[in-house]
Amino acid sequence: KHEMAKAESNVSDGLTLELIRESLIRQEDTIVFSLIERARFPLNSPTYDKSYASSVPGSGGSLVEFIVKQTEAIQAKAGRYENPEEHPFFPDNLPPSQVPPQKNPEVLHPAAMSVNINKIIWDMYFNELLPLFVTPGDDGNYASTAARDLECLQALSRRIHYGKLVAEVKFRDERKDYEPAIRAQDRDTLINLLTFARVEEAVKKRVEKKAMTFGQEVTLGDDGNKGKYKVNPAIVSRLYGDWVIPLTKDVEVEYLLHRLD
Numbered sequence: 546k547h548e549m550a551k552a553e554s555n556v557s558d559g560l561t562l563e564l565i566r567e568s569l570i571r572q573e574d575t576i577v578f579s580l581i582e583r584a585r586f587p588l589n590s591p592t593y594d595k596s597y598a599s600s601v602p603g604s605g606g607s608l609v610e611f612i613v614k615q616t617e618a619i620q621a622k623a624g625r626y627e628n629p630e631e632h633p634f635f636p637d638n639l640p641p642s643q644v645p646p647q648k649n650p651e652v653l654h655p656a657a658m659s660v661n662i663n664k665i666i667w668d669m670y671f672n673e674l675l676p677l678f679v680t681p682g683d684d685g686n687y688a689s690t691a692a693r694d695l696e697c698l699q700a701l702s703r704r705i706h707y708g709k710l711v712a713e714v715k716f717r718d719e720r721k722d723y724e725p726a727i728r729a730q731d732r733d734t735l736i737n738l739l740t741f742a743r744v745e746e747a748v749k750k751r752v753e754k755k756a757m758t759f760g761q762e763v764t765l766g767d768d769g770n771k772g773k774y775k776v777n778p779a780i781v782s783r784l785y786g787d788w789v790i791p792l793t794k795d796v797e798v799e800y801l802l803h804r805l806d
């Protein structure tokens with residue numbers, strides 16, 4: 546099946562819609578597990594409170610900002626952001642990579658570099674999503690909480706920015722349809738071209754099922770915990786329907802608008 550998709554794609558770098566969809570499906574596992582790990586802790590609001598971390602040198606904000614900035618600085622030195630699939634939340638003043646450059650194949654148009662919607666992802670995660678899937682309360686585990694938040698943010702960011710690859714492969718497959726819309730800078734036509742409603746419905750159903758499967762209480766003996774999940778499956782489905790899929794499509798459109806620059 547794979548080989549067929551590859552043969553159809555008539556490009557040399559092996560990028561196919563089928564391989565991209567496989568990666569997006571695999572990334573659902575990472576996202577669901579990272580939400581489950583974060584949900585072990587209650588909201589722990591001091592993690593996000595500027596006054597709590599004000600004595601941490603160089604934090605400049607909350608404890609979560611401190612963890613994210615410091616982690617991104619280390620990972621930048623290790624070459625993480627040389628990979629076109631990775632996008633920092635705080636791109637300003639990141640140290641350069643200190644490892645030998647990797648030969649990443651040039652799959653995307655260079656305009657892809659300027660598309661980074663992590664600010665929107667950050668606000669969505671903390672303002673809308675987090676209060677929906679964690680319990681209220683405070684158990685004092687702020688550093689662990691911030692580390693789990695970073696994992697959620699990175700998994701969501703990678704999935705949403707994968708829209709660049711989705712857009713590239715769709716553009717190559719239907720250049721004749723995309724080119725006039727790009728020349729006209731016509732967002733609505735681009736959205737219509739790249740939307741597959743049936744795929745989106747399947748994604749939402751599958752992530753709900755994954756939340757039920759990965760988030761069930763596994764017990765030996767009586768099934769007293771049946772129907773209790775570590776993260777509410779309906780909220781995972783809503784995360785995808787309301788935010789992940791629309792933001793992925795925003796990335797696709799932003800990328801395509803500059804595809805012919």
Ligand SMILES: C=C(O[C@@H]1C=C(C(=O)O)C=C[C@H]1O)C(=O)O
Nearest residue numbers: 711739740741744745748790793
């Ligand atoms: C990712 C794709 O493109 C679009 C975006 C989707 C998503 O974010 O999951 C799903 C279907 C499409 O509307 C795809 O066609 O597979």
